[in-house]
Amino acid sequence: MSIAQPFPLADPYAGSSLQAPRIQLPKQDLAVRLICPECRDSQPNIEEEFSSGDLVCRGCGLVLGDRIVDTRSEWRTFANEEGDDPSRVGGPTNPIYEGLDTLSTSISFRDGNTGHSRELQRASARLSNEKSQRSLTVIFEQIQSMCDQYSLPRSVSDTAKMLYRRCEEEKLLRGKQPDAIVAACLFIACRQAAVPRTFREIVELTNVPKKQIGQCYKALERAFNLTPGATAANPDLMARYCNYLALPPALQAYCSDVAGRARARDVGSGRSPVSIASGIIYFTAMLFGYSVSLKEIGATAGVSEGTIKLVYRLLWADREALVNEKWFEEGKVRWENLPSVESKESKEGKSPKDK
Incomplete structure (x- = not known):
């Protein structure tokens, strides 16, 4: 399973005589070229000056754009310590936590008794999804704690987290208990990572009834077209x-x-x-x-x-x-x-x- 394309939904038209509706996607015009509006040369000589951050036409000297970002390789050292470290960014990003911002903005209650603070807080609550992000973070910590308790590899925890997030994005198991969804995700992740665990072991680990885990597992199996478990001895x-x-x-x-x-x-x-x-x-x-x-x-x-x-x-x-x-x-x-x-x-x- 690739993290870049995690758990695609199953085709609802598979195995039926109905055909999926065709969607006309917009086509990109590849013939568009950047031409200087001053000299209107068919073959313009436009150059990017990274030192000043400008996009300049060499024919007439017109500045076509400013604040150009330098995309070339960086060989300077930005680290505080001495050494060969040309990187100016942090570690590699984790696609599982993509969009879960750890930084947030809080609005103060001190507004001089004008009432603006309460209105700003209401507007911020409507526009932000901080509550859903916080719940996902708590669920991810719960999954990681369970995997550490059973000494499961990192591939199992990452797969379970991605599967739970896909389930939340698609709104597949509305009304189900989060603990039951977590248990089903762990059971599927163990099979996907070739580290099988029985239903009994998942029940003992999560303290969720076997019936609830089975219901969530069947729903996820149909939604993502997962391969059912083999009946032979593993x-x-x-x-x-x-x-x-x-x-x-x-x-x-x-x-x-x-x-x-x-x-x-x-x-x-x-x-x-x-x-x-x-x-x-x-x-x-x-x-x-x-x-x-x-x-x-x-x-x-x-x-x-x-x-x-x-x-x-x-x-x-x-x-x-x-x-x-x-x-x-x-x-x-x-x-x-x-x-x-x-x-x-x-x-x-x-x-x-x-x-």
Whole structure:
């Protein structure tokens, strides 16, 4: 996503037989030339004198303009300290904060009891958008604080801020709570920056109900034509869960291999990415002989043990196609390590009627 063209609105005429109305844009006349009104020469000799700031015709000496800005390169040093610093401006501008002026003018109440101060304050309040700018600044600080709390990269915070500003400019979510809009923007920004976070994590971070976040997310997804989240297991999610479970890094690569094969065979289609990732971790850990329980995986991923068992059944049914043959040749895995669904349920004390 480019900051120069952030979140363009979706085409309302896409997928329909209607055609968008054509708008005739004004064309620029490129044949306009600057001619001296005194000598009226077809090929005038007009020169810019930056020393005096004048635009002078060399044919007759008529001054055509004054206060000309010198746009040439500057090689003087304007810094207070010694050194080679020809820049006369500050740091690079941030397009996210463009238009949010930090400087403001306040009108004094002392007017000698003439009443002009109150009238000037009312006029200033009508013409300025200081209140909306202040609210945007507060929201941006809230987004940055949440990103710092979860150690999210700067790309996530910048994307969330730009998305929230675009939402305010287009008036997309009128009547919605700002906290719910912030939560939806953070969820979308995490996906855009390839740093996925689950709905449960966003709910815990923002303390906003899941239903409100989902409503705002669906509205933003339709408005900006965002790519919906994939239903397959995300490698980043599995890597995070393996780290939380203190599993070795080698197992993360094995989980990614199993996830790629499951995605190719459409195993677990329609399930949430968190459920599929949890089931693949349990399936791969059992296959390689690592000791990890369903309770530990469920507590880490925030899913129930029954959901993990259901995904495990789907993986176990297609186990021969999901396991790499090189692992058997290298002696890393054995089918005996992978418990069958029947043996799992018998160990848990379930009767045949419950199968």
